[in-house]
Amino acid sequence: MNFLYPGFLFALLAVLVPVVIHLFNFRKFKRVYFSNVSFLREVKEQNSSREKLKNLLVLAARMLAIVFLVLAFARPFINSNADTNKINGNIVSIYLDNSYSMDAVNKEGSLLDEAKRRAKEIAKSYQLNDRFQLLTNDFEGKHQRLLNKEEFLQAIDEVKISAANRFLQQVINRQQGVFTGVSNRYAYVISDFQQNFAGKEAIKKDQDTQLTLVKLSANELPNISVDSVGFLSPVHQPNTSEKIIVRLKNFGNDDAKNVPLKLTINNQQKAVNSVSIAAGATFTDTLSFSGLGLGWQKGVLSIKDYPLTFDDELNFSFEVNANQQILSINGGKTAKYIEALYNADPYFKLTSVSENNINYAAFSNYSLIVLNGISQPSSGLALELKNFVNNGGTVVIFPSTAANVSSYASFLTTLNLPAVTSLATVATKVSQIELKHSLFKEVFETLPKNMDLPLVNRYFTYAENSRITKEPLLQLPAGKTFLARYPITSGQIFLAATGLEETDGNLAKHPLFVPLMYKIAFQSVKDQPLFYTIAKDNVITLPLVKLGANQSLKLIGDGFDIIPDVSRQNGKSLLYVADQIQKAGFYDVKKADSIMAVVAFNDNRAESNMKYDNQTDLQERFGTNKIHFIDTKKENISSAIAEKNNGTELWKLCLILSLVFIAAEILLVRFFKLQIHR
Template sequence: MNFLYPGFLFALLAIAIPIVIHLFNFRKFKKIYFSNVQFLKEAKEQNSSREKLKHLLILMCRILAVAFLVFAFARPFIKSSSTNSPADRSVISIYIDNSYSMETVNKEGSLLDEAKRKAREIVKTYNLNDQFQLLTNDFEGKHQRLVNQDEFIQLLDEIKISPAGRSLAQIINRQQAEYAANTNHIAYLLSDFQKGFAGTEPLRSNPGVSVNFIKLNANNLPNIAVDSVWSLSPVHQPGQAEQIVVRLKNYGEEDAAEIPVKLTIDQQQKAIGNVAVKAGASVLDTLSFSGLKAGWQKGKVGIKDFPLTFDDELNFSFRVNKELKVLSINGDASEKFIRSLFSSDPYFKLTETPESNIRYSTFSEYSLIVLNGLKNPSSGLAQQLKGYVQNGGSVVVFPDLDAGAAVYTPFLTAMALPPVQQLVTGAPISSTIDLKNPVFKDVFDQVPRNMDLPVVNRYFSYGDQNSSLKESILQLPLGRSLFAKYNLGAGQVYLSAASLTIADGNLPRHPVFVPLMYKVAFASVREQPLFYTIGLNNLLESPKIDLLANQSLKLVTDQFEVIPEVRQTPGKTLLYIADQVKKAGFYELRKADSTLAVMAFNDNRTESDMHYASEPELTSLFGKQKVSVYNSKRDALSLNIQAKNSSTELWKLCLILVLVFLVLEILLIRFFNNPKNIQTA
């Protein structure tokens, strides 16, 4: 016989109470004087043995009543005596949710500790020859095999809170895919079943698998999380003012006020703030700072919010470039507009080269290449520029209209750009500006009604091919573009219909020209994401990294490194990290001893939402398929044990025996040896 709750057996010490009562007879005696006691002595001798027997029987009834009452609370059961063959043994898969939300507490302690206790109770109700699988959010290799009861308990004790996040669909699929051929497959899932974990998509379960949800109940806790950050600065320059936008989200049921926000970069405090967040709402806060040096920056936004703290910090990283390199290939050495534009700002490092002396090998060193009035662009240049753009580069083309369509059409088509249809001349034509284009974001504080627009006297009219790739920034009548962007491969080409010659129009002297070209240059800088989310971003992108045959890349943090799978694509290098990154923090991307990038990882914010799926919501996910949902408060583990593992429960029999012995005690007291005893002094 086994007990589901053996701890109650300590209450058997209560058996001592009726024994003590039996040993000390607390009856009060009354003295009665008789002249002759001969007949009383005979009566006493006859009743003495029956009185002792009565007391012993009452004592036994009381002892057995107390004992079986204790047994009833300990929930005894008898395992099946039949010995199953290996083919008939049961496979029990138990999932323990070890996400951050399981750190919350209730009357039983932390939810993770409660889940471990329930899992032990489940295991003990099965036969010794049954096999068990333990599953957590980590999907560790040691959990991908079947173990016996003792090994399962050992693995259970090793479970700790993990930043890894999974969905209910992933858990169901993993539990049922491993041992689908087994006919006696039983699955248990112990979790708080957050709504983000459960999801809303319909789920399907293998009809041959008995699925049991054991819902752990947590106390409702307020929680405010640092949800995300993004930068308002188009590029990061040394010493320049920067702005970071922080989004905080209140997952609680009450408003929160005076939440301190702190921004640190490279462990130096750069800005502080103080915000209020309404219940269930989000709020944005802009933090300004400056004084950055060139190189990779490790930033962190933090708040103080108790008792849940795993989402109080958010890591991010970015690179401050010392300079932005621009190459201008000039058809006319006297051209001055591009030189004046980029030479006025020390952040731009302009290199000029004549059309006749182009060094193709240096293209990869520049973020932006400007073709300024080339008189005879060659097919070789077109092929080199096409490869440069495919690999993520940016090119701006200002044609020389005097060269004509016969020269520029082969050049443009070789770069996968539209051909020149004709050279349009005539009266000056005003263009229109697409102010909603990202290029002009934050350029105009207020748009005047009668805005001065660029005017052109002559221009190239291009064909309509590749229109799906075209994004008009400055537009002419009849749907023709004055300045358009074409996305090609990993890069982009900006094609102008007019030249920078004053005789062709006023574009180079128009006030819109400077912000237009600066924004084009800023957009040529390929920025990596500020941060990645653990469990969601398993594919990382990096600018093209050239590797030798036996060379590899590594993601390195404190006493831990990840070797990602590397795949080369046009213009970028893809890094597959799978589930190797499990801890939030900063990871350096290294090639040999050189650091190529710093990448920030954060925990998934789906764990921040402390709202839980109800039992009807869980069952509705499976439609008409039958799944069992138990609530830990109602002692779900003791329900249907016999149906689960062919065991026989005895607690009802114990309660019946308690009543039987209490009735026997009453009958003994009332009807056994009832005549009065008279005891002499």
């Protein structure tokens, strides 16, 4: 048996007090005169043994009452935890879940307030010299240092609801990082334990850490969130009709009916709708709007849903451009078909150059480059195009069938494309079209049974290579490639088997040619993400921004102004914001007084699912790893911690026994009477 406070055992010297009183019985005797002394002697002899017995029992009761009272203060326990060494001291890490779900209310008030109270109870269960770590979802640097008990209690009061979202494995890893030396390691996780928090994967922990999960009582609440948004077209043109796809999710157990949905852009209402969503289902809706001007647009999708409102709005941003830059690199003959195609629409701004007059430095200004029948493809051009594609660009290759086969084979191999094997001169016809590909989506109103497909007189055949990812679009008989898409890194290349000359076939004059090339041009536009997620997306990606020696980019929002770290990578500018953005909204990226971009941030939707794991579910995540649970409904935290850390505590038993012996003394004094025989 061990003692938490052995210093109190010195108080056992107090048992000498009743012993002294017993030995030096301070009672004063009164002299009584009797006529018959022999009779008095007989009575005295008969009662002396009973009086001695009574005095001894009273003395024993007093001594035992004092002994057990002292033991109760010394906190005796039977140590059932062999891994704990009290001499080494304790390091206690307490994770306080401050995510949005902790803003919910139960009988104890808000879950966050209850969590703070529980954290304080845990801290008070340890000694004054123990060290503590407070950890929240913010993962702040100041929470990586150890605090004394007073500092820890003050830090708890400063915790507020945060937009950050973490997983249980991340929390445990962070807690284990603070443990050092030979001190006893205690980790506590105070949370409502939403299902997304623990996840579905197995959770690992250090065997030397005693982990305790403190589950708060939370009620499952109905909730609907605006989950995501996307455009049908990546291209945004001024004063044209747009269609936006909205996804809503009902996390509740009941159907949601007539939920109002509203779309505003630049604070102007553009569309409204009323939707119904089945319980636990995801609903997708399409909203149409028009009337956009040039420049950056700030859109907000919103619904009305109670009691949880943090996920009722979704911010997104996009840019409407006046035109799209396209480069055509042409062979010896004129590029009349490409020029006629793209010059017919003022949205496209086409630049045509000869293969002998290429400005490689200007490649980054274009989203699409068309190689139109070049006869002398060089290795230098191949390397520049490869870099362009790796940076997200799109290339379309219409080869010159009059060129040398081996030169094209080497050129295509440098671009990680299949090599040319031969030139076929037998007239044939495209036999198959991949209508399910996104390029052909919404191209045909109805699909004819016998579709008229392009004719071809001269074409290259390509070597099949299983290591190269290929998406066939148009195929010749026997599965030969006529036009295919090859995704490469973050860009793409469209490779045709023939050129656009009339001697090669009728592709340039075929009705399929115009929508096909328009769709490729639209798909080549690489818009920035419509929105970012707070505490998840810490890097903002922009097209390359050229900065002078004394220039920098600023990120400016509502009461927010920082200069982020900027780096250049793969032809893009990367802005590192770390965890500095904590509020949903719009932020302008400025270079001096010019707005380079507008980025939107939203809260993490992982907190939208208000369903929780129970103790059995959590235990399964840990497998054979030993963990402890504290049920705040059934257990007192202080007692549960003391029992877990110290084994079986006996102070309550000692206190009860002390009271029992005090009661025994009272009974002996009052009811143990001496009998006189006459």
